[in-house]
Amino acid sequence: MSSYGIGVDLGGTNLRIAAVDDRGTLLEKTTLGTQVSRGRSVVVNDMVQAIRSLATKLQRSGEMAGIGIAVPGIIEMETGIVRKSPNLPDWADYPVRSEIEKALGTSVILENDANAAALGEKWQGAARDFDSMCMLTLGTGVGGGLVFDGKVWHGMNGMAGELGHMNVEPEGHPCGCGSIGCLEQYASATAIVRMAREALASGVDTQLRRAAEPGRNEEFNSRIVFQLAIQGDPIAQDIFNRVGRSLGRKIGDLVNALNLHMYVIGGGVSSAWEAFSPALYEELRKRSLVYVATAPERPESPSPQGKHTIVTRALLGSDAGLYGSARLPLQQVQIVSTM
Amino acid sequence: MSSYGIGVDLGGTNLRIAAVDDRGTLLEKTTLGTQVSRGRSVVVNDMVQAIRSLATKLQRSGEMAGIGIAVPGIIEMETGIVRKSPNLPDWADYPVRSEIEKALGTSVILENDANAAALGEKWQGAARDFDSMCMLTLGTGVGGGLVFDGKVWHGMNGMAGELGHMNVEPEGHPCGCGSIGCLEQYASATAIVRMAREALASGVDTQLRRAAEPGRNEEFNSRIVFQLAIQGDPIAQDIFNRVGRSLGRKIGDLVNALNLHMYVIGGGVSSAWEAFSPALYEELRKRSLVYVATAPERPESPSPQGKHTIVTRALLGSDAGLYGSARLPLQQVQIVSTM
Numbered sequence: 001m002s003s004y005g006i007g008v009d010l011g012g013t014n015l016r017i018a019a020v021d022d023r024g025t026l027l028e029k030t031t032l033g034t035q036v037s038r039g040r041s042v043v044v045n046d047m048v049q050a051i052r053s054l055a056t057k058l059q060r061s062g063e064m065a066g067i068g069i070a071v072p073g074i075i076e077m078e079t080g081i082v083r084k085s086p087n088l089p090d091w092a093d094y095p096v097r098s099e100i101e102k103a104l105g106t107s108v109i110l111e112n113d114a115n116a117a118a119l120g121e122k123w124q125g126a127a128r129d130f131d132s133m134c135m136l137t138l139g140t141g142v143g144g145g146l147v148f149d150g151k152v153w154h155g156m157n158g159m160a161g162e163l164g165h166m167n168v169e170p171e172g173h174p175c176g177c178g179s180i181g182c183l184e185q186y187a188s189a190t191a192i193v194r195m196a197r198e199a200l201a202s203g204v205d206t207q208l209r210r211a212a213e214p215g216r217n218e219e220f221n222s223r224i225v226f227q228l229a230i231q232g233d234p235i236a237q238d239i240f241n242r243v244g245r246s247l248g249r250k251i252g253d254l255v256n257a258l259n260l261h262m263y264v265i266g267g268g269v270s271s272a273w274e275a276f277s278p279a280l281y282e283e284l285r286k287r288s289l290v291y292v293a294t295a296p297e298r299p300e301s302p303s304p305q306g307k308h309t310i311v312t313r314a315l316l317g318s319d320a321g322l323y324g325s326a327r328l329p330l331q332q333v334q335i336v337s338t339m
Numbered sequence: 340m341s342s343y344g345i346g347v348d349l350g351g352t353n354l355r356i357a358a359v360d361d362r363g364t365l366l367e368k369t370t371l372g373t374q375v376s377r378g379r380s381v382v383v384n385d386m387v388q389a390i391r392s393l394a395t396k397l398q399r400s401g402e403m404a405g406i407g408i409a410v411p412g413i414i415e416m417e418t419g420i421v422r423k424s425p426n427l428p429d430w431a432d433y434p435v436r437s438e439i440e441k442a443l444g445t446s447v448i449l450e451n452d453a454n455a456a457a458l459g460e461k462w463q464g465a466a467r468d469f470d471s472m473c474m475l476t477l478g479t480g481v482g483g484g485l486v487f488d489g490k491v492w493h494g495m496n497g498m499a500g501e502l503g504h505m506n507v508e509p510e511g512h513p514c515g516c517g518s519i520g521c522l523e524q525y526a527s528a529t530a531i532v533r534m535a536r537e538a539l540a541s542g543v544d545t546q547l548r549r550a551a552e553p554g555r556n557e558e559f560n561s562r563i564v565f566q567l568a569i570q571g572d573p574i575a576q577d578i579f580n581r582v583g584r585s586l587g588r589k590i591g592d593l594v595n596a597l598n599l600h601m602y603v604i605g606g607g608v609s610s611a612w613e614a615f616s617p618a619l620y621e622e623l624r625k626r627s628l629v630y631v632a633t634a635p636e637r638p639e640s641p642s643p644q645g646k647h648t649i650v651t652r653a654l655l656g657s658d659a660g661l662y663g664s665a666r667l668p669l670q671q672v673q674i675v676s677t678m
Binding site for chain 1: 413423483485487492494495496498499500504506507508509516588591592593595599600625626627628631633646
């Protein structure tokens, strides 16, 4: 009988749960109605109930290896306490792991959401053929995750992978982290809207102006900027070129430092891939001697054979974190059973 | 009986050899008179003879575990071929490992010189209490090495650790690697002299002017700029502040990405530590949320206890690469014997 892991993705708005077996087959996936804004005790309660009913439903499908939970924020790995979570302010310094363990009567594994997404893409997504990889998740912010030799690289105390706060512009836009010019300020959905508004404020002629008018039905967001870029608006294109250059510059640093096989770009903004990837590849070639020495002939459709540096889109969409968090207990079982 | 490793440091000018036992005691150290400029066959011949006589001399001191050779350049780990070596042009694409193995009748391990220095500092130097660390070697250029869980991180094909070519100034000074604004252009001995000449060309009033006059006995170098900085020359101080800021910016990126315990700065320029380290720490605090969350109370003299990010000077000086290269065969023996 095969075993399966339960993965939980605790997002800024939704709570999602899935069961994935040890061969990577998604057995079940549900999005709970729970609004995360209703507070941690409501969320923990609903999560525990959903995990219990999922385990009951699947009791004949295999052995449950355990539960992994992806949380947006900095997690202290040893204690299972969320140390900082901008999107879940009432979860900071809350002993989330022990509370859930108490309620469930079984151990759970916490992981940062961007790390879980990286592990998911490594296990069943774009990087499934490689042992080591890096993932950037471009959403409201920019998250990062590193997987070395099949396992999430946590660093000294779980804070590794803060790739969204690597510096792109030494004298750039202020960032919530306290620095200025971080990648997050040039490659997130938030940054795209900000750069569009900056362009409008400078008085340039662009289709963005109509789209950004107050009182329109549709909210002005990064998808609209993308649509206008695709339709040929040069200002919208400039914005995505800047997204691509910023990503290329930081991925270039990472390629020079780590010489990994694969760098995966996911998150909502990655759906604008065609608008930013040409500038990304161009910048990578300019910036990284290691990339130049290892680039595949066709960066967009490389052969997985050979020692090439591949920079590509994520494959699992918003399920990456679910796959990754379900993988965590399966990986632990594997480690224990081979010891 | 203990075992020992033989380490060879093939520098741009000199060839150095040492034997270090498995407890880290330096048994022997010699600098061969061989000028590396006389070509690879002379060097290989002298190296092989020196290794043989060292092994003969030490045959009663323990078992020889093997030979490690630190080479400046990019090494293809699988084949043992030097792929690129700016300081040893006639070694490029030369199957150095198999040539030496043929002459010696035993296997040898090649390693990039900056990686070997990192491994040396991790084993017996500043990072000896930590499993994972990063080292920057500030010399003619800027080399880098990463040690994760006690072993050099090579990446996909041995090119990892090119930290001197991470980007500091997006529109900065051209670099030999093809990019512009690399760390090497702001933190190497070469860069310090260039920045001093740039300052002189701008016509500022500085003590550097007399020191740089043609026809003086002493060559104008980074040590003179350091001496003037220490003596209070504001232009020389500005240059070292820039060295520190550039290092702080890139170490900040590395701290955010990797969350390692320890970042070690070595190489000749590190003797100017007091001139550049204040700006380094200041920039780190500005740039890295992970550093701010993990900085020791006194960055300059941190306690090794606790999970702090420590940025400090190397301890082994120019012997780091000898210790590291001698460690390579000892480490291999250890891995085999625990399998």
